[in-house]
Amino acid sequence: MPFIPHTENDIKEMLATIGVDHIDALFDEIPSELRCGELDAIPPGMPEMEVSRLMQMRARADGQPLCFIGAGAYDHHIPAAVWELTTRGEFYTAYTPYQAEASQGTLQLLYEYQSMMTALTGMDVSNASLYDGASALAEAVLMAVRGNRKSKSKRILLPRNLHPTYRRVVHTIVRNQQIELVEVGYDRVTGSIDHAELERYSGEDFAALVIPQPNFFGILEAVDELTNWAHDNGMLAIAVVNPMAMAILRPAGEWGDLGADICCGEGQPLGAPVSSGGPYFGFLCSTDKLVRQMPGRIIGKTVDLDGKIGYALTLQAREQHIRRSKATSNICTNQGLMVTAATIHMTLMGGEGLQRVAAASHANTGKLTQALTSLPGVETVFKGAVFHEQVLRLPIEVTKALRALAAHNVLGGFDLSDDYPELGDAVLVCATELRNEDDIENYRGKLERVIQSQVQTPCQLKPDW
């Protein structure tokens, strides 16, 4: 039997020991009227080779198009050693390190992860992961409401140029706790947070201001000014950052006079393939002061009975298995394996390697922007400096243009027309270090043809999409 080692003889002996005749007798406490029959609607089991054939087919069906979408998931090179090591059975098939003495591998690795994340973000402490970037921001918001002693309100300032799905996720997760999310607009020229609009809230009671770096448009925010403004108004500053950008930009812990209070984000650029959106991991770092408000696992260094260094889960009185309804969060299983990959990834890349990747991605997006804006009618929408994404306006309907490109196996970027209709036919593009000049030229050429054909024969092409 697949994955079940029992022989006929084993079964006979085991039943005899238990004192029943057949396996089904072991379910005699389930009221018979509740018992279900066969699961006929589920297909019968398949041998590995057949499942393998099926999955090969499914994987091939999706093409492997040339992709210029970022929008929260970034295709970076992952050194071969990362997943070779991560999928070792000793990492892959262990669980939460409850028995510290038999889990020093995972525990020390998580301590090293926490060390690297604080190095990257410039914050004091890091937890051992949350589900993803969006849910990490929701947890950061809850943490800020608990942790800001000066604020009596449960109000949060959330900029509109933050990832639209992050805004939705935060809403889903915090709404039942009477937390109010107040949106702050963006400057239509620079693409960054509208400081004049922000100023209107000066002196009002908010628990925190959320500061994205870069923001959803790829634009860099004036993080020092924003952080100081938040602190001057009694708010905590929550940084939402791309960890790859942290390799090259000033880290959240150094923003303004005092640094951000909480720094969270999507860990995917650190060793996780884009893989349909997950598994990734959310990271959450903070100042020392807020550590007792943190959700999730935290690993601490300590010593054993002989004074030998060892690592253990710590500050567990924050967590659901100890505090139950009074815990800082309900999270239990986190994204351990992804953090394992991230730790190995950061080790292999080092500070220099991450900086090279960040700089190459920045440069490639610059080249892509240049190539595409050389086409008549294609222009950048915002003036602000970017990290590795750029908003472009097209001279044709963006949704149709992207569909046409996709038909030619180019994913041309993220269509902004649903979330930001005020921007017109705008698309968010990204070229990481993996998109080379040929790829960029490929995109440019295809977009040129799409624009030409749409401008000339707009209706005729419609049914083909």
Add this chain to the structure above:
Amino acid sequence: MIYEHSRVGRRAMAQAPSEKVEMAGIPDAMLRASQPPLPEVSEMQAVRHFTRLSQKNFSIDTQFYPLGSCTMKYNPRACNTLASLPGMLSRHPLAPDTHSQGFMACLYELQDILKIVTGMHAVSLTPAAGAQGEFAGVAMIRAYHDARGDKERSEILVPDAAHGTNPASAVMCGYKAREIPTGSDGDIDIEALKSALGPQTAGIMLTNPSTVGVFERRIKEIAELVHAAGGLLYYDGANLNAILGKVRPGDMGFDVIHMNLHKTFSTPHGGGGPGAGPVGVSKRLEPYLPIPMVDFDGNDYRWLTEQDRPDSIGRLSAFAGNAGVLIRAYIYARLLGREGMHRVSEYSTLNANYLLKRLMEAGFDAAYPERRASHEFILTLKKQAKELGVNTMDFAKRLLDYGVHAPTTYFPLLVPECLLVEPTETEAKEDLDRFVEIMQTIKQEAESQPEMVKQAPHTMPVRRLDDVRAARELDLAWKPGA
């Protein structure tokens, strides 16, 4: 520590782009003054370091790991290999539907399989783990009551044996969590339940088989009582392994459930995650399911989003949850097929009952000796703790010396000195027999040399750790110069 191998200027040179280009167009003031202090090591040093770290772990691949409530069964290698095909890993989450049909077909079929095995009307795969599934489930209960204008309901009932995530999830949804005691037979105390139910009851969260490892026999009556009070029933699917193909939560009267695919569908546990916690609902809760979900019109698969589901509780993650975990669960389900699912519950239950019987014969006390074990069972070492001064923690630590991961200890909280043992269906009889022998040996050691047992483990990379110091003198990150 990896940082101990670090030397300025040493790098794993093969990994990054070969040159560092300028950051054109970014003001200097925005740039980092110096490189982030990450380790600088060679590729081999990194590989050796992390390989050695891995060797300090217990895992399913290396040890018997009967951690109750966690379902530590064998994780078939095919699930990882096939979920890691290049086409799977390279698909961008925002790729258009035209370039997602293969992926979406897998998710759609998984939704169907989970509907069938749970008897629920509809399934959303998006929650990232059990606790996020609980959050989604309770949020749906809330959305349901709110939509009916039934706004006075303020409490979620949870058994005292419930997992900590249950009350914590209820609170995250703005409810008070109220505990219901467990009776001496392991079933819920029905009289206490009756007196707790009222117009303030939004719902109840139950695990069945419960976290004490027995089937809640009066589930039908409980469902009727809760429904009569206007509340809904939430099923914590952590123990689904016990009943796959035997009884379905939908048929027991549950309105909403979550499953832990990292347990029942073996996707693995990854040293603490990632998991996946899909939710299933009865018809009346369908409009509230979290998005996105996958729909199929007979030709094409497409995402169900805000437009299709305006009453949805919303999104729980930036994309579609832990997609790669869902793909692993799908592959596992196809390998097992329907007959394999029946086998899961049959052999996990056979193993648990066999192991319990043998341990009882060896002189250990079951917490509920009159009851049939489900896929797991509880021992109580009260007697050993009292007579020998050797408690559950000591037994657990000594087990490590014998190369067995300890069962879950001190959970559920209501059974004193408890060990929650879940052998799973993938362990062979001789491995269960060996566990019995080890437990017997430890019992003898506890009698003849209790101090030695109390000092265990003796053969691990470290001895018992100073948890008080860890919490008091917080050291949570290596800092340069430290």
